[in-house]
Amino acid sequence: MARPSLRxxxxxxxxxxxxxxxxxxxxxxxxxRLAANLDRMASYCAVHGLALxxxxxxxxxxxxxxxxxxxxxxxxxxxxPRELEVMSDACDDLLxxxxxxxxxxxxxxxxxxxxxxxxVALDSLEALEALAAAADEASREIGVxxxxxxxxxxxxxxxxxxxxxxxxxxxxxxxxxxxxxxxYPGHVREPIAQQDASxxxxxxxxxxxxxxxxxxxxxxGVVSGGSTxxxxxxxxxxxxxxxxxxxxxxxxxxxAALGACAWDDCALAVLATVVSTSVPGQAVVxxxxxxxGREPLPEGPGAGFACVMDRPDVxxxxxxxxxxxxxxxxxxxxPRIGDTIRLVPNHVCVVVHLNDTIxxxxxxxxxxxxxxxxxxxxxxxxxxx
Amino acid sequence: MARPSLRxxxxxxxxxxxxxxxxxxxxxxxxxRLAANLDRMASYCAVHGLALxxxxxxxxxxxxxxxxxxxxxxxxxxxxPRELEVMSDACDDLLxxxxxxxxxxxxxxxxxxxxxxxxVALDSLEALEALAAAADEASREIGVxxxxxxxxxxxxxxxxxxxxxxxxxxxxxxxxxxxxxxxYPGHVREPIAQQDASxxxxxxxxxxxxxxxxxxxxxxGVVSGGSTxxxxxxxxxxxxxxxxxxxxxxxxxxxAALGACAWDDCALAVLATVVSTSVPGQAVVxxxxxxxGREPLPEGPGAGFACVMDRPDVxxxxxxxxxxxxxxxxxxxxPRIGDTIRLVPNHVCVVVHLNDTIxxxxxxxxxxxxxxxxxxxxxxxxxxx
Numbered sequence: 028m029a030r031p032s033l034r035x036x037x038x039x040x041x042x043x044x045x046x047x048x049x050x051x052x053x054x055x056x057x058x059x060r061l062a063a064n065l066d067r068m069a070s071y072c073a074v075h076g077l078a079l080x081x082x083x084x085x086x087x088x089x090x091x092x093x094x095x096x097x098x099x100x101x102x103x104x105x106x107x108p109r110e111l112e113v114m115s116d117a118c119d120d121l122l123x124x125x126x127x128x129x130x131x132x133x134x135x136x137x138x139x140x141x142x143x144x145x146x147v148a149l150d151s152l153e154a155l156e157a158l159a160a161a162a163d164e165a166s167r168e169i170g171v172x173x174x175x176x177x178x179x180x181x182x183x184x185x186x187x188x189x190x191x192x193x194x195x196x197x198x199x200x201x202x203x204x205x206x207x208x209x210x211y212p213g214h215v216r217e218p219i220a221q222q223d224a225s226x227x228x229x230x231x232x233x234x235x236x237x238x239x240x241x242x243x244x245x246x247x248g249v250v251s252g253g254s255t256x257x258x259x260x261x262x263x264x265x266x267x268x269x270x271x272x273x274x275x276x277x278x279x280x281x282x283a284a285l286g287a288c289a290w291d292d293c294a295l296a297v298l299a300t301v302v303s304t305s306v307p308g309q310a311v312v313x314x315x316x317x318x319x320g321r322e323p324l325p326e327g328p329g330a331g332f333a334c335v336m337d338r339p340d341v342x343x344x345x346x347x348x349x350x351x352x353x354x355x356x357x358x359x360x361x362p363r364i365g366d367t368i369r370l371v372p373n374h375v376c377v378v379v380h381l382n383d384t385i386x387x388x389x390x391x392x393x394x395x396x397x398x399x400x401x402x403x404x405x406x407x408x409x410x411x412x
Numbered sequence: 413m414a415r416p417s418l419r420x421x422x423x424x425x426x427x428x429x430x431x432x433x434x435x436x437x438x439x440x441x442x443x444x445r446l447a448a449n450l451d452r453m454a455s456y457c458a459v460h461g462l463a464l465x466x467x468x469x470x471x472x473x474x475x476x477x478x479x480x481x482x483x484x485x486x487x488x489x490x491x492x493p494r495e496l497e498v499m500s501d502a503c504d505d506l507l508x509x510x511x512x513x514x515x516x517x518x519x520x521x522x523x524x525x526x527x528x529x530x531x532v533a534l535d536s537l538e539a540l541e542a543l544a545a546a547a548d549e550a551s552r553e554i555g556v557x558x559x560x561x562x563x564x565x566x567x568x569x570x571x572x573x574x575x576x577x578x579x580x581x582x583x584x585x586x587x588x589x590x591x592x593x594x595x596y597p598g599h600v601r602e603p604i605a606q607q608d609a610s611x612x613x614x615x616x617x618x619x620x621x622x623x624x625x626x627x628x629x630x631x632x633g634v635v636s637g638g639s640t641x642x643x644x645x646x647x648x649x650x651x652x653x654x655x656x657x658x659x660x661x662x663x664x665x666x667x668a669a670l671g672a673c674a675w676d677d678c679a680l681a682v683l684a685t686v687v688s689t690s691v692p693g694q695a696v697v698x699x700x701x702x703x704x705g706r707e708p709l710p711e712g713p714g715a716g717f718a719c720v721m722d723r724p725d726v727x728x729x730x731x732x733x734x735x736x737x738x739x740x741x742x743x744x745x746x747p748r749i750g751d752t753i754r755l756v757p758n759h760v761c762v763v764v765h766l767n768d769t770i771x772x773x774x775x776x777x778x779x780x781x782x783x784x785x786x787x788x789x790x791x792x793x794x795x796x797x
Contacts, residue, residue, distance in 0.1 A: 383790060
């Protein structure tokens with residue numbers, strides 16, 4: 028081995044922070060995987076002429092948002108007032124993909140920087156009237172997407188008649204601007220190779236809505252869809268102009284299980300330490316519900332809540348708030364007390380929401396750390412972004 | 413009705429904040445219920461001569477901790493370094509009921525104010541040796557509880573021989589002080605009226621451990637148990653000297669389902685707004701996984717994730733990150749868009765961990781709000797407590 032040069036010796040004197048020095052549990056992101064994930068979705072959308080308006084709920088970070096915008100995203104999608112406030116420092120084109128209901132919430136959203144071009148997705152005349160009154164009072168133009176239900180059965184108007192009624196009423200209230208329709212294909216949860224039937228239904232439902240709207244003189248300027256599991260086949264759904272995936276930046280165990288990413292595309296892991304091996308057949312790590320969430324896989328709760336990154340067959344099968352129980356019954360691997368492992372969570376968005384800081388890794392080095400600025404509900408402190 | 417006096421008229425001019433003015437989702441606590449819950453456990457422990465060392469993981473607040481100490485708690489139980497740091501401003505006697513493993517974690521714990529009498533529960537010689545080395549280096553006396561497994565199968569030594577080995581080794585390392593044993597009866601999850609068989613097994617297992625330790629000249633000074641569901645019958649388990657319940661301050665749907673509290677003892681609710689009623693048979697509220705967690709009831713996932721406080725038959729059966737779906741199929745109640753409701757979560761500890769602020773209500777008035785100071789992982793900012 029070559030003797031280290033003076034320069035590399037100096038580096039040894041002020042060594043970089045290594046992942047092994049982080050206190051656990053901690054959320055760590057492989058920066059190379061993150062960049063590749065960002066590139067892949069940007070490239071897919073560019074190739075297929077889809078506008079990319081990523082949902083920030085996954086990362087809640089203006090730094091990652093800036094990376095998405097730099098790669099061609101036309102704007103951002105948010106769910107909460109805090110997400111809007113934080114992202115308004117990074118972007119001038121924001122969609123609130125959440126019904127804007129409640130006086131306090133409306134007030135906060137109306138107070139956003141006026142240079143922000145704001146669009147709100149909604150599914151009721153009640154929400155629309157309240158928005159119109161607030162927009163009028165603020166003398167502020169607000170765009171509207173009419174949210175339609177195409178099978179998720181969560182929010183969204185169920186019929187073309189309702190969509191027409193909401194769109195028409197939007198047109199009648201000048202501070203509001205009818206900009207299109209939005210849907211969320213969260214019900215398309217088959218592995219991506221098996222989505223043919225779901226996508227055929229989606230195409231049909233969407234055509235019924237857009238056709239009826241067009242006949243009523245209300246052809247939508249934007250048809251906004253999205254979700255990571257369905258994102259890679261959205262170009263097969265005629266009429267869609269915009270997608271709003273979120274999870275793709277980090278991916279997770281559920282996304283990999285659906286084939287919507289490769290296993291090696293999982294960029295975020297929860298770093299955990301083995302704290303007890305006293306009960307035979309298991310090892311206890313310091314990541315439980317308060318670090319991993321308790322989200323199911325498509326296969327159901329039997330599949331556990333997270334798995335070891337480089338041993339996907341070793342699964343967290345039970346949890347308490349601060350304990351994760353690794354089932355060792357089907358492996359000869361025996362971790363020791365003090366060992367650190369990386370766990371890939373089932374649902375990464377929930378994990379990010381449980382953290383204040385994310386650590387970015389280049390190999391074993393903690394190259395950078397960033398705050399989850401849009402986590403929480405309260406107004407962000409000045410300059411938080 | 414009497415005409416309001418000038419004084420009360422003045423009050424009307426600067427009105428108090430009402431719960432209806434809070435932005436949702438928000439965690440709200442009925443202050444009268446909270447006080448009654450604190451009183452009830454303090455009184456139970458006093459009557460039965462049990463030392464109360466409540467676990468702070470539920471409230472993560474030095475304010476609530478102070479109320480527990482004022483009512484006679486002898487100290488506090490913590491799970492994380494941040495909980496220890498925050499609580500060290502409120503209390504001089506802290507138990508870390510979590511294996512102290514990992515260099516970064518040990519360093520943080522050793523840096524606690526030296527006036528704090530610290531005890532650590534552990535279940536391995538590995539953790540013990542590392543603790544002894546750190547205590548020696550810091551010239552700091554640290555108490556040790558040997559953690560034993562009496563049926564939870566999470567952490568804890570499984571045999572009296574192991575307990576003796578750990579206790580004996582503790583005695584051999586002077587900066588450490590063998591203070592007793594700890595167990596967590598989290599497996600006692602029957603309704604409290606049906607715990608007879610579990611408690612009989614617990615008595616037997618505990619007697620085997622304490623008897624063997626006594627025979628080895630290692631009789632435990634403290635036998636520390638706890639957990640809210642089993643707390644009300646701990647006086648029936650001979651030998652237990654200390655309990656560590658956490659959940660009892662707020663209670664929750666799971667605790668009520670076990671009969672370990674009355675329904676009206678549930679002090680914390682998630683205030684939520686109905687944001688959509690467009691899909692028939694359901695109403696969508698703005699509290700999803702990121703506000704409620706996804707914790708099961710003892711009855712299993714079919715029982716849903718939360719219910720309406722004054723309509724316990726109306727349940728959140730599905731969730732997305734920011735959406736909770738109230739199933740209205742078995743009620744004639746039809747909430748309207750904009751209505752606010754209070755949801756009792758299945759597991760309150762996880763909900764508190766999702767919030768930065770808790771609002772204390774006296775009737776409909778927000779009398780006080782307090783930060784969840786020990787939420788998160790990082791060192792608390794100066795003066796945070």
